[in-house]
Amino acid sequence: MKEVTSGDVLSLCKRRGYIYPAYEIYGGIAGLYDYGPLGTVLKENIVALWRRIYALQEGFVEIDGDNIGPEAVFKASGHVDSFADLSVTCKACGESYRADHLVQGLHPNPDSLSAAELQRLLRENDVRCPCNGELADVEEFNLMFKTRIGPGGGRIGYLRPETAQSIFVNYPNLYRYCREKLPFGCIQVGRGFRNEISPRQGVIRLREFNMMEAELFVDPEDKTWPRYEGIKGKQVRLVPNVTGEEVETTYGEAVEKGTIGNQTLAYFMWVTFDFLTSVGIDPVRLRFRQHLSTEMAHYAADCWDAEVLLSLGWTEVVGIADRGCWDLSRHMEHSKADLTAFKRYDEPQDVVRDAIRPKFGALGPRFKGAAGDIKKQLEGMDASAVHDGKVTVKVDGQDLELDGEYFEVVQVQEKETGVRVVPHVIEPSHGLDRILYACLEHAYGEKEDGYLTLGLKPLVAPIKVGVFPLMAKDGMEVVAQALDLALREEGIATYYDDSGSIGRRYARMDEAGTPWCVTVDYDTLEQGDVTIRDRDTAEQVRVSADDVVAFVKERLKRKLSP
C-alpha cells in the first residue's frame, strides 16, 4: 500500500461523487464543500448510527433548532465578545491571513498569543505576505456570519457557530418534556457556521459545517453514571495535559486517579470510541487528548478531544467537555428565565429560618386597602431583607420604608422538599465532516498498480450491494432486476449495473466503497444461485438468490451496547 495524502482522498471523492468543491462553476469559495450522491448517503448513515446510539441506546431526546439566532443569544453565550480570530491583511495584495498561522515555526504555541504578542513577533521577524507586501496591524475578526432579520434594517442576527445554543435556550421546554428529572440528555444534528479568515485543509476547516452535538444535563453534585460499571474495565489511550505523554490505561483507572474528571465524562468518552470505531475509524489511530488549561474554551471545566491520525496529523474530531453551569447560568442572567432543576430530597428536610411576620394590627389602620398587599410582600421576604431594622416595600409603585412598628423577625421551622440547582452540562460535540473524512481516509486503499478500494464499513457504506446481470439478456436481467428490487424493498441501497466487463463493474464498486457485488449468470437461471463477491477479500461465494436479502441484512446488524 502507498501512503495516502489528503489530495488523493479528495480526488477520489470528487471522481466518485463523495465530496465536491461548492460553486465550482463560479470559481468556488474556500471553506465550502457540497456532498455528492455517495457523500450524502455516507453522511446520513453515520448520522443514523449516531442517533441509534444516543437516542435508542442512551435515551437522549432530539431537537432541531434554527440556524439564525438573535444577537441576545450570542451575547449570552459569549460568542459576540470572544468568538474571534486574529487576522492580518496584506497592504499590497489585500489577502488576509490568520496571524497565528504566519508565525508557525517562530513560536511553539502561536494560537495562545495575544494580538500584541503576535504583532511583536511579526514585526521582529519582518514577516511579510507571500507576495512580499507589507502586513497591516493585527486585528480581531469575529467569526460569526452576521445578517439582519426583518425589513427596514431589521435586527441583528447571526448564523449559529455551534448547535448547542439551540438546546440551552430550549432548556425549559426540554426539562418539562423530560418530566423535570435530572439527568436528561438532548442531541441535535445540524449546521454550524464560522466565517474563517482563510480556510484550507479541504473539509477539515469549513465555513459551513455539520455537527452532531449532545448536551447532557446532570446534577452538579452527582456525576456518577449507572452504566459506567460496564465500561470501566475497558482500555483507552489518553494524553493527559499534566504530562502530555500518551498512556494506555482503563477508564476506571483514569477516573480513580482523577485524570478523567468524573464517571459521566468517562462513559461518554467510551461511547465516542465505540461510535467512531463502528463507523470505520481505525482504533490504532484514535486517542483522547486533554485540553491544556490555556487551550480550554471559556466555558469548559474539563475537555477531552477524540483525535484521529490523518495524513494531516492528529486531528480533533470530537470534543467531550464538562461545561459546568456556564451555559445555563449565562442564559439565566441574560434572559431572566428560570433555567434550574428542582432536586427533590429523598425525605423532606426540617429547616429553620428567620422570617418576617407582618403586624397587621398596625398595617391595617395606616394603609387601609393597601395593607393586604403589603402583608403579602412582607411574608414573601426573608430576614435578609431587613437593613438597619427597616424593610422596603412598594406602595402604589413607590418605595416605602417600614420600621419595627409594622413587622417582627421570627424564627420559623419549615419542611423543605428539595432545592433548585443549575444543572451542569456534559457535552460530546462531533465534527461530522471531519468524522466522515476520517472514515474515507482510513478506508482508502491504493495498490501499487493504482487500483483503488474504499474499505468503508458495511454499516455506513452508501451503496450496500452492486447488482449485475452477467449480460443484459436471456432473462438474466429480469432476475437481476427482481433481486435489485427485493433489496430496495428492504431499504438496502443498491447499484444496478449491466454495462462493461464484470471486472470493470467490480472496480467501480470498489472505488465507491460497496461491500458486496451480486452477479446473476447463466447458472442462476438453472440453479437459482448467484455469486456474492466480497470487496475486501475478493472472495466469491455462491448463495441462493432467495437468501441474498438475508445475507446482507445479517451483516448490517448492530447490537445496542454495552
Added chain:
Amino acid sequence: MKEVTSGDVLSLCKRRGYIYPAYEIYGGIAGLYDYGPLGTVLKENIVALWRRIYALQEGFVEIDGDNIGPEAVFKASGHVDSFADLSVTCKACGESYRADHLVQGLHPNPDSLSAAELQRLLRENDVRCPCNGELADVEEFNLMFKTRIGPGGGRIGYLRPETAQSIFVNYPNLYRYCREKLPFGCIQVGRGFRNEISPRQGVIRLREFNMMEAELFVDPEDKTWPRYEGIKGKQVRLVPNVTGEEVETTYGEAVEKGTIGNQTLAYFMWVTFDFLTSVGIDPVRLRFRQHLSTEMAHYAADCWDAEVLLSLGWTEVVGIADRGCWDLSRHMEHSKADLTAFKRYDEPQDVVRDAIRPKFGALGPRFKGAAGDIKKQLEGMDASAVHDGKVTVKVDGQDLELDGEYFEVVQVQEKETGVRVVPHVIEPSHGLDRILYACLEHAYGEKEDGYLTLGLKPLVAPIKVGVFPLMAKDGMEVVAQALDLALREEGIATYYDDSGSIGRRYARMDEAGTPWCVTVDYDTLEQGDVTIRDRDTAEQVRVSADDVVAFVKERLKRKLSP
C-alpha cells in the same frame, strides 16, 4: 369532534414537544420555530419515507449543498433582482407590512399588483396602520438574508432561498455521476431562508424553513415517463387554471386533454399524492391547483400546487413545476460552464454542412511558425464565421482578418453521433414544515370532553410503542424493560413509563400520537402474554410478549410503488 383551529394544534404541539417558538426565553422571533423531541422525530420519519420513495423507488441521487452561496449564483437564478415583496412601513410606529396584505378585501388578487398599483389602492382607500399612523411609500424588499463571506468586508453572500440552486450548480458533477444519460434526478433535503416582512400563521410562513426538493433533468423533446402507464388510470382532483373549477378526473385524461402538460409532470403529481397520503394527509382534503399565468414564477412553464385544506384554508404544501431550461440556461450564461447533455442518436446521422478549409499553401509562407495554429482555428470554424468573404483569427493575441486567399468554403458530409441539449427540469418542491403541520392538524382529534388524540400514521409517529409495567414491582418492570430493549434493538422508538394509572399513561401516549401501548401485568408473569392497546380503536388484544416486535414491524411495512 370539535372544529380544530391552528391555535389548538400549536398549543398541543408545544405541550407535547412537537414545535416550540424559537428563542422564547428571549421573547422569540416571528417566523422562527424549533422542533422539539417529538417534532424532530416526526420530521425525520417524513423525510425517511420521502427518501424511500425518491431514492429507493424512483432512483434519484441525493446531494447536500451549502446554505450560504455567493452573489453570482443568485444573480444567475434571478433572486438578487426579483425575489422581493412590496413593503410599507408605518411612519408613526415603525412597523412594516406586506403591502398586498393591507389591501385584502380591496382587490380580488392583491399579490398580482405592482408597487404603483398597490400605492394607488392604499392612498385611494386611505389605508392606515392599525396604530392609525400614516403609511410611507411602498418599497421593494429583497427577501434573501444577506451576509459577508471572509474578513475585511469580504464578498457578498446570501442564505439560499431554495435548495434547488445547489443542484443546478452541481449539474456537471451530477451528469457525470449519472453516467451522462438523461433522464436523471437529484433530491435534496435542507434549509431555505426567506426574510419575510411580517411572518404570521405559525409554521406555515417561516423565515427559516425545511425543504425537500427533487430536480429531474429530462430530454426537452421527451417528457414521457416509463412508469406513467401504471398510474394513468388513477383518480385525481384538479383545479385547472382555465376554469378555476375543481374537477375529478384521471391523470391519463388530464394529460390527453393537455390540462397537465406532460406524462412526467403527471407521474410526479401522483407520486406526490401517494407520498402525502402515506404520511397522513387526508386525501379528501387534498387537491392540485394549477398556477394562473400571472402567478407563475419567472422560470416556470407549468406549475401545479398540491394544496391541503387546513383550518387556515387551502394551503400549498408542494409545488410541481416544469421549469423548462430556465435554470441551466441562466447558469450557463452566467458561469460560462457547459451545462448541456449529449443526446446520442440511435444511429449516427449523415449531415451536410459548409465548412472552412484552410489553404495551407498560402498560410505557410506568410505565417511561418504560426500557420499551424491558424489552420486549427479555421478548421474549428463553421461557414457562418465568414463575413464579407473574410474570417477573423487570432495571431499573437491580435485579431487578424483573412480573405479568400487563405481559405475556401466547402460542403462536407459528416457523421453526427448526437447533439448537445440543455435539459429541462421537472421539479417537485416540498415545504416540509407545512407537510408536517398538515399531518398534525389532520391527525388532531378532540372529543367534547376535551380528551385529545393525535391519530398520526404509524409509519411517521415519533414514538411507535408505549411500554408499561402495570406496576414497577414483582418483576413486571424487568419484563417490560426487556421488551422495551427488544423493540429499540430493532430501531423501534419506545416510551417507557411506569408512573401513574394506566389510563393516564394511555392518555399521554394518545396526545403524543403513539399508535400502540403494551402493558406487562401479572398475567404476563404467568402466561407470557401482554396487552397491546390500539390508539384509534382503544381495542386491546393479548399477544405473546415474544411476538410484540413482529406485531409492530409487520404494521410498519410499506411496499415500494406502483
